[in-house]
Amino acid sequence: MSQHPRSIRYWPTWSGLGLLWCLSRLPWAWQLVIGRHIGKLFCRFSSRRRHIAATNLSLCFPELNAAAREGILQEQFASLGIGVMEMAMSWWGSNRQLKKLARLDGLEHLHSALEQGKGVILLSAHFTTLEIGGRLLSMQAPFRVMYRPHKNAAFESMLQTARTRHFKKAIPRGDLRGMLKSLKENTPVWYAPDQDYGREQSIFVPFFGIRTASITGTSRLARISKAPVVPFFQTRLPGTQGYQLTLYPALQDFPGISIEADTCRINAIIEARVREQPGQYLWAHRRFKTRPEGEPGVYD
Numbered sequence: 152m153s154q155h156p157r158s159i160r161y162w163p164t165w166s167g168l169g170l171l172w173c174l175s176r177l178p179w180a181w182q183l184v185i186g187r188h189i190g191k192l193f194c195r196f197s198s199r200r201r202h203i204a205a206t207n208l209s210l211c212f213p214e215l216n217a218a219a220r221e222g223i224l225q226e227q228f229a230s231l232g233i234g235v236m237e238m239a240m241s242w243w244g245s246n247r248q249l250k251k252l253a254r255l256d257g258l259e260h261l262h263s264a265l266e267q268g269k270g271v272i273l274l275s276a277h278f279t280t281l282e283i284g285g286r287l288l289s290m291q292a293p294f295r296v297m298y299r300p301h302k303n304a305a306f307e308s309m310l311q312t313a314r315t316r317h318f319k320k321a322i323p324r325g326d327l328r329g330m331l332k333s334l335k336e337n338t339p340v341w342y343a344p345d346q347d348y349g350r351e352q353s354i355f356v357p358f359f360g361i362r363t364a365s366i367t368g369t370s371r372l373a374r375i376s377k378a379p380v381v382p383f384f385q386t387r388l389p390g391t392q393g394y395q396l397t398l399y400p401a402l403q404d405f406p407g408i409s410i411e412a413d414t415c416r417i418n419a420i421i422e423a424r425v426r427e428q429p430g431q432y433l434w435a436h437r438r439f440k441t442r443p444e445g446e447p448g449v450y451d
Contacts, residue, residue, distance in 0.1 A: 154304050161305035168309055175239035179252070180391050182236040190232025194225065201228075204434040206450055211359035212429070226430030230279040233387070237283035242313040246290055253287040254388075257398030261292055261339065264379040264401045270334030271401075272372060274382045276345045276421045277433040280394065284385030285341060288396055294339035299324045327372075334376040341383070344369050345421050347440045354411060355443050358418045364441035370406045370413035380405055384424045387431055 174185060194201055204227055208220045215223075240249065264271045273294060278284070285296060296314065298321050300307055314321040322329040322340065333340050344366045347353070353364035373380055379401035386395040406413050425432045439449050 156304040156308035161303070164303055164305040168305070171235070171239045172243055174236065175243045179240070179248075182240065183233055183391065186233030186236040187229045188232065189235055190229040193231055194228035200435040203437055203450055204228075207434045207436075207438055208429075210361055210439060210449065223429050224434075227279075227432070227434050230387070230431050231433075231435065234279035234282065237280060241282040241286035242309070244286075249287060250290065252283075252393035253290070253396055254393060255288070255291055255396045255398075257400075258291060260398045260400045261381055264381050265337060265339070267377075267379060268337050269376060270337050270378040271339040272334070272369065272376075272378050272380045273339050273341045274369060274380050274402075274417065274420065275341055275343045275384060276424065277343055277436065278385065278428070278431050279433055280385050280387050280431055281343070281433075283387075283394060284383075284396060287385070287394060288383065292339065294341055295322055295330075295333045296341040297322050297324055297330060297343070330372065331376055334372075334378045339381075342369065342372070344417060345438070346436060347438055350441050353441065354414060356411060356415045356418060358438070359422055361439060362443055362446075363418070363439060365414050365418055367410045367414050369417050370410045373406045373413075382420055382424075386428055 174182060177185070201224070204224055205220070208215075208223055208227075212220055212223070261271060261273075271294075275281070275284075288294070298310075298314070300323055311321065322333065330340055330342075345358075346366075347364050348366050350364060352366050354367055355362040356365050357363065358365065369380060372378065381401050382399040384397055384399075386397075388395055402416075405416070407416070437450055442448060
């Protein structure tokens, strides 16, 4: 069957995107309420993702009791649902609408890093606020994004349209040459190394005290390009207050003595931010899917 994004097999996707566009026209407070209800439905009917998220939370927060972890789990799914509405707002919202939602700190750290002329690696992570955070930052500091192509051709077509409209360029994951070219042009590149890409691309270093398959791209890219690494994270504030965007000072002495030490450092930075807002992290991803030799799977 044809994989063209306009083929009949993708009509349900386009219908869903059309509905999402209509919802994105509503007042922001209404969108937040709708998003929370979407999250509740997702939690109720997606037992597999609920199991994955609950497993991740039990592994990463063993010090919490079951009720506390369940509270984070419920917040996680509400955050996922709100993330759907944030994605729509990121794609179709106007700069005027979005500008009033952002509180940005640390832009001077990005400007200072760019003065070196080597580009900047914007170190981030897969929080549920990823789409809205990127859009809000792009209004203040143009940058390029690394991304993983979506398997659904219609959804990928929509993503490409949005990325082209709001970012300088979207670079497919694995296109090392494209990323290095961007850095050479002294352009910031958004990069999130906190997902499981399998054994071949990873080393096992601690994340929440667990030996975790962690990609080494941040260290390798920084070594090759000499680009400074500037951490960038966002937080969804309570109610309709909007979003706190924070850029941190460029990492000092990075890359360091070894790729392993660098990757440990990156994981620690991300872990610290996740502990600050555990309900907004993407726990529904199988972060611990790939295990060291001899260790059993955790999601069975």
